[in-house]
Amino acid sequence: MIHRLSQHAVALTLSAHTGRRLFAQSISLCNASAAEVKYAPLWVNNRPLLDTSGTFEVRHPASKQIATQASACDASQLSKIISSSRSGAKTWASTTAFQRRQILTRVAQLLHERKAIFRDAQAAETSATGLTQDVDFKLSINSIEEAAAITSQITGDIPQTVDGSLALVTREPFGTVFSISPFNMALILSIRAIVWPLACGNSVLLKGSPLIPYTHSLMGELFKDAGLPDGVLNIVQFDPDNVSSLVEQTIAHKDIKMVNFTGSPAVGSKIGSICGRYIKPAILELGGKAAAVVLEKADIEKAAHTILFGSSFHAGQTCMATERVIVVSSIYDDFVAVMKRKVTDLIKALKTDESEVAEMGLSGEGSAEKVKCLVKDALNKGATSLIEIHSLEKCHSSKAQPIVLEGVTSEMNVYFEESFGPLLSIIRANDADHAVEIANDSEFGLSSSVWTEDYRQAIQVAKALECSAVHINSNTVHDQGSLPHGGHKSSGYGRFNGKYAIDSFTQTKTITFRMNEPQAPFSLLK
Numbered sequence: 001m002i003h004r005l006s007q008h009a010v011a012l013t014l015s016a017h018t019g020r021r022l023f024a025q026s027i028s029l030c031n032a033s034a035a036e037v038k039y040a041p042l043w044v045n046n047r048p049l050l051d052t053s054g055t056f057e058v059r060h061p062a063s064k065q066i067a068t069q070a071s072a073c074d075a076s077q078l079s080k081i082i083s084s085s086r087s088g089a090k091t092w093a094s095t096t097a098f099q100r101r102q103i104l105t106r107v108a109q110l111l112h113e114r115k116a117i118f119r120d121a122q123a124a125e126t127s128a129t130g131l132t133q134d135v136d137f138k139l140s141i142n143s144i145e146e147a148a149a150i151t152s153q154i155t156g157d158i159p160q161t162v163d164g165s166l167a168l169v170t171r172e173p174f175g176t177v178f179s180i181s182p183f184n185m186a187l188i189l190s191i192r193a194i195v196w197p198l199a200c201g202n203s204v205l206l207k208g209s210p211l212i213p214y215t216h217s218l219m220g221e222l223f224k225d226a227g228l229p230d231g232v233l234n235i236v237q238f239d240p241d242n243v244s245s246l247v248e249q250t251i252a253h254k255d256i257k258m259v260n261f262t263g264s265p266a267v268g269s270k271i272g273s274i275c276g277r278y279i280k281p282a283i284l285e286l287g288g289k290a291a292a293v294v295l296e297k298a299d300i301e302k303a304a305h306t307i308l309f310g311s312s313f314h315a316g317q318t319c320m321a322t323e324r325v326i327v328v329s330s331i332y333d334d335f336v337a338v339m340k341r342k343v344t345d346l347i348k349a350l351k352t353d354e355s356e357v358a359e360m361g362l363s364g365e366g367s368a369e370k371v372k373c374l375v376k377d378a379l380n381k382g383a384t385s386l387i388e389i390h391s392l393e394k395c396h397s398s399k400a401q402p403i404v405l406e407g408v409t410s411e412m413n414v415y416f417e418e419s420f421g422p423l424l425s426i427i428r429a430n431d432a433d434h435a436v437e438i439a440n441d442s443e444f445g446l447s448s449s450v451w452t453e454d455y456r457q458a459i460q461v462a463k464a465l466e467c468s469a470v471h472i473n474s475n476t477v478h479d480q481g482s483l484p485h486g487g488h489k490s491s492g493y494g495r496f497n498g499k500y501a502i503d504s505f506t507q508t509k510t511i512t513f514r515m516n517e518p519q520a521p522f523s524l525l526k
Contacts, residue, residue: 088234143497146481320469378425383406446468453473
């Protein structure tokens with residue numbers, strides 16, 4: 001929750017975590033400390049920028065107490081900050097791959113040493129639990145280390161030419177990359193928006209989420225202490241009331257050469273439109289509606305257990321969260337029975353003696369309301385819940401009860417819309433082909449899973465699914481720094497991670513040498 005202040009600013013994979021105990025841990029609400037209000041300055045030229053036009057405050061989503069006061073960048077400061085990033089880009093592009101690798105390796109070491117500091121920051125601003133923070137932290141370390149490794153893998157080419165000349169194709173950085181990261185996985189989604197452009201020789205201007213400005217502001221000192229030169233990483237926050245105009249002003253600036261954005265499809269569409277208007281390349285990683293396809297030869301116990309975890313991890317607040325389960329008719333009833341037992345056990349594990357409703361903490365204000373609306377619509381149109389749903393009106397504005405709906409059809413809004421909450425829909429399919437058809441009946445294409453012990457069929461189904469990642473007998477919530485990450489369809493375009501990030505964050509340059517007299521038809525140009 002964000003409020004304006006008028007005064008000036010003041011001085012690797014989840015597979016190992018699928019036990020019942022971790023189920024409960026992953027979605028129990030963290031208690032935010034009300035003892036200290038954090039301050040999040042802008043970070044420019046490797047130091048906090050205190051002279052800003054105003055601040056805004058952030059309240060913890062559960063306690064509603066003030067968590068952070070954050071400096072807000074205004075239009076008059078923005079050009080100066082971008083100029084700093086431009087100077088940083090020139091400095092950074094002149095470094096060697098070895099120098100960049102050394103600094104990024106040191107960033108990983110320092111982040112490991114400061115784990116407690118970042119955990120405290122997340123607890124102060126979000127409802128992230130211990131398990132969520134652990135996963136976020138490990139993914140971040142992995143991403144930094146992989147980014148450090150690819151600094152020496154940015155290679156060129158010597159292609160054959162038709163006229164006998166020598167041609168060199170090199171890769172070089174764009175310049176300054178404007179990175180926009182979201183709130184939900186506070187570390188990894190900002191870390192990857194920083195380290196992959198840096199690994200490729202770009203400077204980064206990071207606009208963090210207005211929901212977690214303090215967590216994002218800590219990144220500046222982390223990279224400075226690792227040896228990053230001035231201006232190579234600048235961090236800004238925009239006043240939520242003016243964010244649209246300032247984002248466009250930033251993208252339009254002549255010294256911003258590229259944009260990467262992670263967030264909602266609605267905002268991503270606007271970002272893409274602005275980038276198109278100003279001819280700026282962009283990477284967009286947007287929403288998802290991940291489907292788990294459960295086929296006849298699936299291990300139903302394992303599938304139901306893992307799918308429920310994929311739905312409830314971090315209260316469903318990841319773009320890869322499992323939102324749909326498509327089960328072939330021959331095992332549908334058996335699967336529903338097992339899933340009902342699993343979710344019932346989960347609810348029991350979540351409840352305390354004092355709480356009437358087992359709820360999960362959500363970070364975005366309005367998220368719980370969206371879940372409630374989707375559930376009401378589905379129930380009114382014939383879906384049923386596998387567990388008793390307590391009065392939705394009693395749910396806290398920043399919490400939601402985990403819900404599994406059975407009998408979901410395409411007439412219901414939840415069939416198509418991303419809930420970004422702990423809401424799972426079970427859909428019946430006639431057979432494997434029909435299951436693929438249902439899974440592909442979505443505007444999104446980010447992640448999915450296939451469950452079967454018939455691996456020939458698993459590969460066939462995986463190839464038929466219209467999404468960028470398919471995990472066989474595993475979780476849809478899956479990310480590794482060496483594997484490409486990005487979306488198909490309305491889930492976006494462009495890729496983070498590994499050697500695939502090199503294509504995203506560098507551009508080619510062709511250099512030719514005339515080695516002899518030009519040959520036809522080029523001799524005609526003499």
